[in-house]
Amino acid sequence: MYITRPDVKGQLLELTANTPQQLRQTNMSAILSVMRRSGALTGTDLIEATGLARATVIAVCDDLIQAGWVRELPAQRTAVQKGRPARVFEFDAAAGVVVGLDFGVAKTTALVADLRGNILAKATERLVEFTAPDAERLASIDKAIRTALASAGVTHEAVLVAGLGIAAPVDRAGNIPHSQPFWENFDIGIQENLRDRYGWPVLLGNDANLAAMAERWIGVAAGSDDLAVMLAGERIGFGLMESGRLLHGASGRSGEAGLLHLVHGVGTPEGIAVLARDMALLACKKGLPKTVLSTLAGDITAEAVFAAAAGGDAVAARILDDIAKRMARVISLIATFFDPELVVIGGAVAESSAVLLKPLQAELTTLMPNPPKVAVSTLGDAIVTLGAVRLALDYVEKHALELVPRA
Template structure:
């Protein structure tokens, strides 16, 4: 308990003295110095030199000062979506050390390809940071599928979900010996918003991750809700909601509705979207055109906003949450969509109405959440972990 108390106190601070630790933990001086010696041997902290004050050392024996070692190991976060695997390597305070992305061959890529690209992306990110696999303490992978407490997607009878999470925990652990956590991508987005985004300081909020499909990460009284089999926040019930009809996300709706509409020259005789190649007619193009007043794009955005208002109302009706955070790759361009939600929400929901905000984390949101989940795991299990430096010292 003393080791844990001191380590957690130092994890988020700069260099501290024994007196600082005594004041913050209530432990005696002898206990503090014994604990600091133990944590130093374990590799979590190190003693730092005393700095001169105004060019001169203070009179008397200087106090010993200790600092947390953020490079005692590293954590890895992966956003393993439908189209690509994106990897971040971070130190133990969450500072990014390297990034690497790799696209899959297509939306229908195989489970084997998914595992191969995932492992390769992590390996290249570690190489870019001049690190080896032994320095990795935890890897967290976000996937667009429900995930149970063991990191697996089982019993869903959904081939897509099973392909998105083909026993990633077991395969990566076997290949590299890493501690691997797998979580739903919307859950990780919710963790990210609570750490560095629009959920900071809020006890009850829902993060709507809306790209190809829409999923919800639900935080209730400061705790992430997962459900009995990891299915809390799955949105297939939207197929039953009048005026919604599916769990398609903003990225998919903007793209698909615009591509369908550009062929109707009678309804839309003038639109700049018609000049784009089909592969360039994506959600970003539609939202940019709508911001400039393109009539077809404005109509698509109006439909998306009206649909999102119904979704927010439906979720708010049974969660009674105080805030919704719209997250995903295009969240930063959704100002008009949110205006429509604010306009329409009173038609469906009873006051007090939840606030609806756009995330500032953009397409990094799942990666940020994956790093947060990995850091939480390391902090919780720190005293059970043998750090690479300590293992090397023991071997010699």
């Protein structure tokens, strides 16, 4: 198996470790990092990838097998091979699982994934009311988790860490600002509750930031280092990445779009779903031009509006055009300050929003030179939960030697 060998990376490892214990941990981290991103590997493969000596590689692999992170596969001998067959090692993705959670206004979604990020199960619990008592909301989170774990066929003891996304800013210490009542509604002690109940580390993240992590991981933005992901369902919010690094801000509010009422031609931070619904309801009032939207009664959605526009309904087409122009103004504002190469529209309305791309991109060219490319996410309403999974996996990768595999 061929693996690109980093320039003298392995040789530098031994120079930067100050004690035998640090050297051991550094070597283990280097080998584990390679194995997580590969399939079955021989000792020779690992030597080429890390630059470590053969004796070191074999000793570290034995340590990782004993720790539960790596398993040894049957050795394979070729027809022309002489001597002892090469030992074969593989990262054990079933050494534990992670949980990703999206705690929203109307529902909680839980994903269970193995340590390579393969999704094993999903469960959703709906909330009757966002302002329900804290105990009721915490119970809905717990039920979603337990249902997902049962569907995955694992117990809570197998979970190494959980990631949790909320529609509020989160600072670097994991705190939620209390400058807006809506944000305060998410500060109900979820982390403490889950830690006390299950003993897991629980990582809190802003939903738009997690959406950006998901897109860069497995979405249309894979490989993009300068990226903006716009969650634009009910309200507009951005997750921003610069040089592959999330931007948080002093209190976690980078990407918040709360002052859009100051922007000419925008007026509110309302998202695509709200705008399409409100504009359609206004267009259905008596005395206005006839539209197929009037036959939908109270069941008007962004998807229905965009479908009507695609079917030739003139009123729906004007609504689509108005929304495209408004979103273009929002994107041009963000692009002026942060200069992303790609802007991704994500969230529940992303798929239906594909019809916005052409008029939106055209409007952008009138607002700024060299506008960013705009794309629509393919991750659907799982985008935040997948980002929470990525957040949890990043934690496992960083702290693997401090964690104990539980599967």
